[in-house]
Amino acid sequence: MGIQDIIxxxxxxxxxVARVKALPPDYQIVYKEIQRYLFKVGPIDLLDSDLLPGIVDFFEEGAASGKGVLAVTGTDVAAFCDDLIKDSRTYADVYQESIEQ
Known part of the structure; x- marks a missing residue:
């Protein structure tokens, strides 16, 4: 990875981040919680995937249609996150494998 790639x-x-800050406050709060959750247990390739930008796209559509954030995600935001990453290899999987060996 060269300096141009980093820049x-x-x-x-x-x-x-600017797109997230443009969301309504309730969407920003839920997005930050989702981001925290995904950074903790999420997919190994999280930063190389389109998952986070896809969530922002989804939230922008929900906000544009006038829906509250919980109407978009459902009341169980952790379950929403788990559903997003259900087919991805996660850090939790790696940890579980390491303690089983």
């Missing part, structure tokens, strides 16, 4: 990655991340 481009930072630009993309800053643009992503």
């Amino acid at each position: 481009e990655g930072k630009k993309q991340w800053r643009a992503h």
Whole structure:
């Protein structure tokens, strides 16, 4: 990974954060909780995937249609997250495998 890749990655991340900050406050709160959850137990390739930008897209659509964030995600946000990553290899899987050996 060269310096250009790092610079481009930072630009993309800053643009992503700007999109999150443009969401209504309730969407921002839930997004930050989802992000925290996914960074803790989420897929190994989280930063290389389109999962986080996809969530922002989904939230932007929900906000544009006037729906509350829990109408979009459901009341169990952790279950919403688990459903998003159900087919992905996660850090939790790696940890579980390490203690089973």
